[in-house]
Amino acid sequence: MSLKRISLIQLGLGGVGRALVQQVIENRERHARQLGVRLNYVALSDSDGLILKKSGFSDQELAIYTDSKTSKGRLREMRNGQVWNGDIQLLNQIKSKNVIVIDVSASDQPIPVLQEARRRDWGIVLANKLPLAGSLKLFQELTESRLTRFETTVAAALPVISTLQLYLLDTGDNIKSIRGCVSGTLNIVCQRLEKSEKFSEIIRDAKAHGHTEPDPREDVGGRDAARKALILARLLGYPLEFKDVVAESLYPKEWDALSIDEFMQKLPELDSRYAKLSQETQSQNLRLRYVIEVADGRCKASLQRLAAHDDLIRASLADSVLAFESERYSPPLIVRGRGSGPRLTASGVLSDILLLAQMM
Numbered sequence: 001m002s003l004k005r006i007s008l009i010q011l012g013l014g015g016v017g018r019a020l021v022q023q024v025i026e027n028r029e030r031h032a033r034q035l036g037v038r039l040n041y042v043a044l045s046d047s048d049g050l051i052l053k054k055s056g057f058s059d060q061e062l063a064i065y066t067d068s069k070t071s072k073g074r075l076r077e078m079r080n081g082q083v084w085n086g087d088i089q090l091l092n093q094i095k096s097k098n099v100i101v102i103d104v105s106a107s108d109q110p111i112p113v114l115q116e117a118r119r120r121d122w123g124i125v126l127a128n129k130l131p132l133a134g135s136l137k138l139f140q141e142l143t144e145s146r147l148t149r150f151e152t153t154v155a156a157a158l159p160v161i162s163t164l165q166l167y168l169l170d171t172g173d174n175i176k177s178i179r180g181c182v183s184g185t186l187n188i189v190c191q192r193l194e195k196s197e198k199f200s201e202i203i204r205d206a207k208a209h210g211h212t213e214p215d216p217r218e219d220v221g222g223r224d225a226a227r228k229a230l231i232l233a234r235l236l237g238y239p240l241e242f243k244d245v246v247a248e249s250l251y252p253k254e255w256d257a258l259s260i261d262e263f264m265q266k267l268p269e270l271d272s273r274y275a276k277l278s279q280e281t282q283s284q285n286l287r288l289r290y291v292i293e294v295a296d297g298r299c300k301a302s303l304q305r306l307a308a309h310d311d312l313i314r315a316s317l318a319d320s321v322l323a324f325e326s327e328r329y330s331p332p333l334i335v336r337g338r339g340s341g342p343r344l345t346a347s348g349v350l351s352d353i354l355l356l357a358q359m360m
């Protein structure tokens, strides 16, 4: 049987990007045997470099690039590497028939590449939320075709987008509300506050273990959760911009002007506030959670006190949970499980790639 070759252009070779390359290599045989597909990397980029090989990289070459990135190498300094600033002209060199662009960067710089991929009717897979949480116009442009998939933009590989899009909306269900705990960092913060740990130490620890965005304010300020809520809201057809999402920040607004280090140093100033809040909440037999809510054309993200039996409570430390209340599902349909981590996220990206490969 001849294999269907799918050319992959991957933007980003960080934790998720490297895990993805590894999973593509490890599963080659299965992809060939069960799906008749060969995933062929033709380009890899990091923030300022790109390596391109029209015929595709060997697994050995891929391992060299990922190993080099693990030890903080720069693609532009590697053999055949070139400086790259997001210039879409480079795409003209790719002449393959079936192409998928994978955005596992954490930047909005690749947006023109994604737009060009749409114009060429190539597939797009995003783990990067930024393009979809940008302007509504861009969201519509990128997602108008089902050749764009973005499962891992909300709660990593948990089937959140596919549940909403394919199993509920496409089949005519009417969504009344979506509630969820989707910030890995803020789940950890809430649950460790309950164990009387200090707010500042929880954030410091989460940052040190890579559980936060590089700038932890993205999580602690509610912006990361707000972006996820916005993506879900837009799938429901709410015509919202990011500024329309009401997101509660867990630190004072003025701290946005600080450097990351200065912000981290200020955190102990918040310890007593959150210790008090946590004690009060527990004394009322309630639980503290950072919750996104999408309903009635609106979208918000806030710290809430929930009853112990609430659908969102049974999540363990690393879990994300989403509750879809609809005409068919009342009580709600719950999607719950581990919702972060590079390897899990990579598996969700790979699954999106394989779905697209089968549509091509």
Ligand SMILES: NC(=O)c1ccc[n+]([C@@H]2O[C@H](COP(=O)([O-])OP(=O)(O)OC[C@H]3O[C@@H](n4cnc5c(N)ncnc54)[C@H](OP(=O)(O)O)[C@@H]3O)[C@@H](O)[C@H]2O)c1
Residues within 6 Å of the ligand: 011, 012, 013, 014, 015, 016, 017, 045, 046, 047, 048, 086, 103, 104, 105, 106, 107, 108, 109, 110, 127, 128, 129, 130, 152, 153, 155, 156, 339, 340, 341, 342, 345
């Ligand atoms: N980690 C998770 O659990 C998780 C879960 C769900 C979604 N995501 C999303 O997945 C994406 C990747 O996450 P990660 O943990 O792998 O992040 P990461 O380790 O910080 O890696 C980001 C990668 O993107 C590259 N990059 C930055 N700007 C770029 C640009 N303009 N063009 C091409 N590449 C660029 C970086 O290059 P340099 O190496 O040069 O810095 C780096 O290789 C993020 O958008 C994140 O929000 C992550």
